Amino acid sequence: MSEVVFANEMDEEMTLNMGPHHPSTHGVLRFIIKSDGEIIRKAIPDVGYLHRSIEKIGERCTYQGYMPYTDRVDYVAAMFANECWASACEKLMGIEVPKRAQYLRVISCELNRISSHMVALGAMAMDIGAITPFPWALREREYVNDLVEELCGARLTYNYHRIGGVSFDIPTGWSDKALHFLDNFEPAMREFDRLITLNEIFVKRLGNVAVISAEEAKDWGLVGPNLRASGVRWDLRREDHYSVYDDFDFDIPIGTGEAGAVGDCWDRFNVRVKECRESAKIVRQALAKINDYPEDDILGKLPKKIKPDGEAYARIESARGDMGCYVVGRGAAEPYRVRFRTGSFTAMGIIEAKSPGLFLADLVALIASFDVVAPEIDR
Amino acid sequence: MNADDIFKQLQAELGENVVFDFHEVGKNKDPWFQVDPFSIEQVAVKLKTDAALHFDYLECITGIDFPDDKQIHVVYHVYSYAKKHRVVIKALLDREDPVVPTLSNVWPTANWQERECFDLLGVLFDGHPDLRRLLLPDDWEGHPLRKDYEEASDYHGIPTIRANPIELFSIKLPEKKAQA
Numbered sequence: 388m389s390e391v392v393f394a395n396e397m398d399e400e401m402t403l404n405m406g407p408h409h410p411s412t413h414g415v416l417r418f419i420i421k422s423d424g425e426i427i428r429k430a431i432p433d434v435g436y437l438h439r440s441i442e443k444i445g446e447r448c449t450y451q452g453y454m455p456y457t458d459r460v461d462y463v464a465a466m467f468a469n470e471c472w473a474s475a476c477e478k479l480m481g482i483e484v485p486k487r488a489q490y491l492r493v494i495s496c497e498l499n500r501i502s503s504h505m506v507a508l509g510a511m512a513m514d515i516g517a518i519t520p521f522p523w524a525l526r527e528r529e530y531v532n533d534l535v536e537e538l539c540g541a542r543l544t545y546n547y548h549r550i551g552g553v554s555f556d557i558p559t560g561w562s563d564k565a566l567h568f569l570d571n572f573e574p575a576m577r578e579f580d581r582l583i584t585l586n587e588i589f590v591k592r593l594g595n596v597a598v599i600s601a602e603e604a605k606d607w608g609l610v611g612p613n614l615r616a617s618g619v620r621w622d623l624r625r626e627d628h629y630s631v632y633d634d635f636d637f638d639i640p641i642g643t644g645e646a647g648a649v650g651d652c653w654d655r656f657n658v659r660v661k662e663c664r665e666s667a668k669i670v671r672q673a674l675a676k677i678n679d680y681p682e683d684d685i686l687g688k689l690p691k692k693i694k695p696d697g698e699a700y701a702r703i704e705s706a707r708g709d710m711g712c713y714v715v716g717r718g719a720a721e722p723y724r725v726r727f728r729t730g731s732f733t734a735m736g737i738i739e740a741k742s743p744g745l746f747l748a749d750l751v752a753l754i755a756s757f758d759v760v761a762p763e764i765d766r
Numbered sequence: 767m768n769a770d771d772i773f774k775q776l777q778a779e780l781g782e783n784v785v786f787d788f789h790e791v792g793k794n795k796d797p798w799f800q801v802d803p804f805s806i807e808q809v810a811v812k813l814k815t816d817a818a819l820h821f822d823y824l825e826c827i828t829g830i831d832f833p834d835d836k837q838i839h840v841v842y843h844v845y846s847y848a849k850k851h852r853v854v855i856k857a858l859l860d861r862e863d864p865v866v867p868t869l870s871n872v873w874p875t876a877n878w879q880e881r882e883c884f885d886l887l888g889v890l891f892d893g894h895p896d897l898r899r900l901l902l903p904d905d906w907e908g909h910p911l912r913k914d915y916e917e918a919s920d921y922h923g924i925p926t927i928r929a930n931p932i933e934l935f936s937i938k939l940p941e942k943k944a945q946a
């Protein structure tokens with residue numbers, strides 16, 4: 388898996404190959420590391436192993452037919468790419484989404500945010516060497532998967548959202564099951580905190596590691612939890628007022644530097660833990676309000692012929708931050724150009740700049756703390 | 767500030783040859799304007815450093831190929847965390863020789879996005895520190911998001927076209943012998 392090459396016998400610099408099948412790279416990702424002993428001089432990411440030319444495929448599908456492909460942009464949090472594509476098309480064609488459908492979108496997305504963060508947290512703890520939190524986190528994810536499966540029939544690539552709404556209304560009794568899950572989830576998260584988040588070994592391991600300042604985070608285009616961990620209180624759900632997020636009361640957790648400096652790896656972990664609680668809060672509020680709107684009013688009015696002309700850029704707050712979809716139509720049934728802007732892609736860009744001086748083991752922590760998902764980088 | 771005011775301010779300070787062609791595109795959509803490709807770094811520095819503009823986040827760089835107009839458009843979506851306004855600027859390049867100065871000195875995040883744009887559309891970013899292919903292998907031929915791209919029949923002996931698997935399941939009936 389790894390081989391060591393000494394470039395020059397007098398110099399201690401060696402070139403180390405990490406990946407593409409290294410277990411800590413969250414998919415297939417490769418790093419070429421130039422290091423002096425254990426200290427990295429430079430880590431160069433090599434991506435593209437999961438490139439499936441999603442943008443090119445978009446030019447050959449109809450607008451509605453492209454929806455299942457968007458699941459594959461980020462398969463850990465497929466709901467968000469669905470929503471992003473749907474809202475880009477709605478913006479392009481001026482389609483109104485019924486309120487009930489927007490509530491369903493919020494519920495499905497927030498549940499997905501919980502399940503995605505569960506993978507992120509569990510996997511990060513495992514990369515650091517703590518095995519137990521991973522199955523604990525996956526257990527919660529399984530409950531969410533069961534709920535989503537009942538909602539839309541799929542457990543991974545949901546294909547739930549539609550242009551103009553969603554595909555299914557909530558089944559009878561589903562709300563109670565979701566509430567039951569949330570009742571159990573909140574204590575489970577407290578338990579999770581005791582298990583790992585506030586664990587002294589874990590805090591000391593991650594505090595002050597790979598600190599990213601707010602300025603750096605903005606310059607390098609870090610988004611979502613990674614940006615907030617650096618102390619920037621900025622969330623598209625709050626700032627962009629998209630969908631119905633204005634109806635809900637929730638906090639935006641930011642990095643506080645409790646374990647060391649603001650923007651270290653522990654902050655990025657902790658922000659995700661807190662975000663799960665906020666998502667649970669939003670789901671509760673949405674479930675309480677959803678029945679104010681008529682049942683089965685879940686799909687807006689679409690134009691008879693979907694052949695839009697023009698361009699639109701839609702942004703949503705996905706589990707990995709600001710996800711953007713830019714769509715250009717030229718009066719044909721297929722889009723002329725589709726572009727996805729994803730959080731993992733820009734997070735990978737900063738690694739080369741951030742790596743000099745890190746320990747090799749801390750690079751693993753850095754990658755894990757960004758919660759990169761390889762298909763989202765390569766698309 | 768809305769996009770119209772930003773456009774007017776840029777035009778007043780940088781000249782009508784640098785920033786021009788404002789497009790209002792209707793409700794809920796983002797207006798855009800053109801920037802002279804060779805002055806784009808100047809515009810970007812202005813956008814980032816001007817206290818009233820303060821654009822600190824380059825969201826997205828997209829390349830679009832228009833073979834009918836013999837052009838490639840490079841679209842920049844820029845946002846300001848501090849002022850909460852956004853702007854869309856486009857640089858229209860010659861399709862045969864698409865060159866535009868890099869913005870990676872202004873916003874470091876442009877580094878990877880420009881590499882991706884080079885990889886998939888063949889736009890050359892002048893002055894880029896590390897303009898290599900990003901997603902595709904280094905020895906890949908062509909730029910797939912160009913509209914006239916044709917996939918090679920194989921890559922290192924791996925065929926890119928496969929037989930339709932459904933055909934494997936279809937039952938082949940024995941041909942009837944022509945009746946004598």
